Every structure is written in structure tokens, then in C-alpha cells.
Amino acid sequence: MREIFAGMPWWVKWVAMPVIALVVFGGVIASVVGFVIGLLFKVLVFVALVGGLMYVVRKFMASSSSRSDW
Template sequence: MKETFMTLPGWVRWVAIPALALLVFGTLLIGLITWVLGLLFRILLFAALVAVLIFVVRKFTSSSSSGGGW
């Protein structure tokens, strides 16, 4: 198999075969990349919401303990 592959012209090995692979598996790759980016966005959104919640709770508890309100 390797001998057959090595006897092919360079443009077939380095252009045509990768182009066919992208054509066949391109939608799978795009779906995977979209899923990973969506997951990262949700993780960052969750972290930001938790940070805002902690900030608000600390501000409220420090204000209420000193006797002042919002």
C-alpha cells in the first residue's frame, strides 16, 4: 500500500487526497469545531455569571452589615 501511495505524483498526494478528505469529512469537522466553540462560550458565560453573582452577593452583604442599603 505504501509503495502504491509513494508512486503517485506529488500533487495527488499533497493536494487531491487532502481535498477529498476535506470534502468527505468537512461537515464532520465543522460540526465538531462548532460544538467545541459553543461549549467554550457556555463555560465562559457560566464563569462570568458566577463572578457577577459573587460580586453582587458580597456587595449586598457588606452593605447590609454596615447598616446601609443599596
């Protein structure tokens, strides 16, 4: 493999090959990146909802216990 690229100019190795790879595998790369970003977004929404629920429950429990002190 090294012998094949040894005779090529620098622009073939560093410009043409990555461009061809992006054209061929661009859809696959975009779908994988989109899936990962979507999954991270869902995880962040889940964490925010669970944290908000815990905050509301703690506030409710604290206010109900202070009412029972009366």
C-alpha cells in the same frame, strides 16, 4: 500504504488527498468544531454569570454589614 503513495506525484499527496478528505468529512468536522465552540461559549457565559453573582453577593453583604454598624 507507503508503497501506494510512493509512486504518486507530490500534489496528489499534499493537495488532492486533503481536499478529498475535506469534501467527504467536511460536514462532520464542521459540526464537531461548532459543538466545541458552542460548549466553550456556554462555559464562558456560566463562569461570567457565577462571577457576577459572587461579586453582587459580596457587595451586598459588605454594604449590609456596614449598615448594621450604624
